[in-house]
Amino acid sequence: MALGASRVFVSHLSGVAVFDPVGDQVGRVRDVVAMLRVGNLPPRVLGLVVEVVSRRRVFLPMTRVTGVESGQVITTGVVNMRRFEQRPAETLVLGELLDRQVTLVETGERVTVLDVGLTRLPARRDWLIDKVFVRRGKGGPLRRRGETLTVEWSAVTGFSLDEEEQGAANLLAVFDQLRPADLANVLHHLSAKRRGEVAAALDDDRLADVLEELPDDDQVEILRKLQDERAADVLEAMDPDDAADLLSELPEKDMERLLRLMEPQDAAPVRRLLTYEEHTAGGIMTTEPIVLRPDATVADALARMRVEDLSPPLAAQVYVCRPPEETPTGKYLGMAHFQRLLREPPGTLVGAVVDTDLRPLSPDTPLATLTSYLAAYNIVAVPVVDESGSLLGAVTVDDVLDHLLPDDWREAAALEAIGAGGLLEARRDAREVPGGR
Structure with missing residues (x-):
């Protein structure tokens, strides 16, 4: 079905071929990666686990999926060939959600998950899981299996995170709808420990957007807490000029190590930008105009x-x-x-x-x-x-x-935009999340 179509069920994606824009096959879909959220909020779909020709499983972000149609997935271009490693806040839809026992909210009846439906938000590249295809318990003596039905995600319980659950996932869910600049401001006011936990749970694209809005010290602190492979992935997702600014804050040996881990086509423009003086046109330009x-x-x-x-x-x-x-x-x-x-x-x-x-x-x-x-x-x-x-x-x-602008302009702008009271309330909420400080 076309990318703009209303829905695709995850079982229809299993084993589907993945092609680049020129028609060359990249691999096949083996799973879908999602992030569960608090309460009845539909999970966000982060990307696909794709098995490439070498049988290595790699991660394909949904932002790079341009089409899901006629039994195939089309990508925007280059696929990062690093081996996929599941992160703490991520859920494998095929591997962990299907065949799971959940409860219908209306009746309290236990049902088995057979499939889940993915939908793309209008005018955006974001995808959500909004439907669940379930089977009730066995029927009467003449039926081996019970009735099947498709319900809204909010109509079942047993998937989503508990309100009381500790950890970064709950905090992320609270601030899930914030713009990157606003989420960066919240992160800035968390303790270093909590800031690291939240950064570790964010997906690469979201973390890249947030890092671009943080002060230099916070950027360096977060990057240093990431494993080198993850840090390179996040740098690749950043705009080249922002990635260059961040790398320039690191010691020479650390900067070079991360540049070598980045994909060559992503590292090349960053290396060029690093050759220019900071407060010049070359030092602050973007290398990706139209x-x-x-x-x-x-x-x-x-x-x-x-x-x-x-x-x-x-x-x-x-x-x-x-x-x-x-x-x-x-x-x-x-x-x-x-x-x-x-x-x-x-x-x-x-x-x-x-x-x-x-x-x-x-x-x-x-x-x-x-x-x-x-x-x-x-x-x-x-x-x-x-x-x-x-x-x-x-x-x-x-x-x-x-x-x-002054170094602290981001914090001042946030105070003006949402009001000092609102920001203080956000800080208070962040501290009161179980496990926070």
């Missing part, structure tokens, strides 16, 4: 801008370059803002609408010059090119603000 060839169309550009994972400043414009399109690119030709693209017919080539008046900056441009440039031209991002004219990346206004 890059298009001049023969791409306006429709192609707008489709790239609609990708939900892009931040608004990165999605505001595209950079037109000669091949290759990965940074460092071929010759930089100019950029096109989304307002200009919206005024053009979809079939127009972006090479015909590029703005060549705004000069790009060199990677050694100091922060003060960057700030003046953005303010003078009323733009939210600026291209960075090397001496040969290749695009190296782009500096966005939010990256500039990160380096201009």
